Amino acid sequence: MSERGPAPGGLALIEALVNTLDIEAGADALDTEDGRTPFGLTAHQVPHARELRESLRATLLAHAGHPAHQDVTLLGELLARAPLLIEFDAHDGSARLTPADAEPLLSRVAAAIAGSLVEGTWPRLKACEAPTCHWAYYDRSPAGRGRWCSMAVCGSRAKMRRYRAK
Numbered sequence: 001m002s003e004r005g006p007a008p009g010g011l012a013l014i015e016a017l018v019n020t021l022d023i024e025a026g027a028d029a030l031d032t033e034d035g036r037t038p039f040g041l042t043a044h045q046v047p048h049a050r051e052l053r054e055s056l057r058a059t060l061l062a063h064a065g066h067p068a069h070q071d072v073t074l075l076g077e078l079l080a081r082a083p084l085l086i087e088f089d090a091h092d093g094s095a096r097l098t099p100a101d102a103e104p105l106l107s108r109v110a111a112a113i114a115g116s117l118v119e120g121t122w123p124r125l126k127a128c129e130a131p132t133c134h135w136a137y138y139d140r141s142p143a144g145r146g147r148w149c150s151m152a153v154c155g156s157r158a159k160m161r162r163y164r165a166k
Contacts, residue, residue, distance in 0.1 A: 004137050004138060004140070004149065005138070005140075006138070007121075007125055007136075007137075007138035008119075008121055008138065009112070009115060009116065009119065009121065010108075010111065010112025010113075010115050010116060011112060011116050011121060011122070011125050011138060013039075013108060013109065013112050014056055014109060014112055014113070014125060014136065015125060015136040015137070015138065016038065016039075017039060017049070017052070017053050017056065017105070017109070018053055018056050018057050018060060018127065018135070018136035019135055019136050020035055020053065021053065023131075023132055023133060023134055024132045024133060028050075030046050030049055030050060030053075031046075036049075039105050040103060040105065041105060045105070048105075048106070049105055051072070051073055051078065052078055052105065052106060052109060054069075054070065054072045055072045055073050055074065055075040055078055056075060056109070056136075057069060057072075057127050057134055057136070058070075058072045058075070059075045060125055060126050060127035060136050061126075061127045061129075061134065063122075063123050063124075063125060063126045063127070064126040064127060064128075064129060064139075064146070066127070066129050069131075069134055078106060079106070079109070079110045079113070081106060082099065082100075082104070082106040082107040082109070082110035083099075083100040083101075083107070084097045084098065084099060084100060084107070084110055084111055084114060085097070085098050085099075085100050086098075096115065097111055097114040097115060098111055099111045121138075123144070124138055124139045124140070124144060125137075125138055125139075126138075126139050126146060128149035130149075133149060135149040136149075137149040
């Protein structure tokens, strides 16, 4: 739904996962093999991926100052099951967190969040406040106060509803 560019770095994975569900249309890309392939998921892994997706969505709504959309497993509880390793570069001594197992989606998400915490980008990944959307987007606004994934769609609808209510 968003006309915004993809989130930077590892946050693009999280943004893509959250955006596998189109709430307004009721379509879930994880229902199809093509929708699961980018995440390396099998049909058997979909329930866990959905649980992770909705926990991420609740966290991204909190980043934007909105309440959770539904009761979800806390993201911290899910990520506790995703061990990370510290990997060092032999040439320059730099370090980064990497998943202990690169296959599971949960480990890749944990590594992406850890990396974005270091970079300071994690709080800028948000979910649209529109209840029929909740699409993930990366807030590039100078003040970091973006509210909608798309000003042309969700923002315009919200402003029109407020105007009509007056």
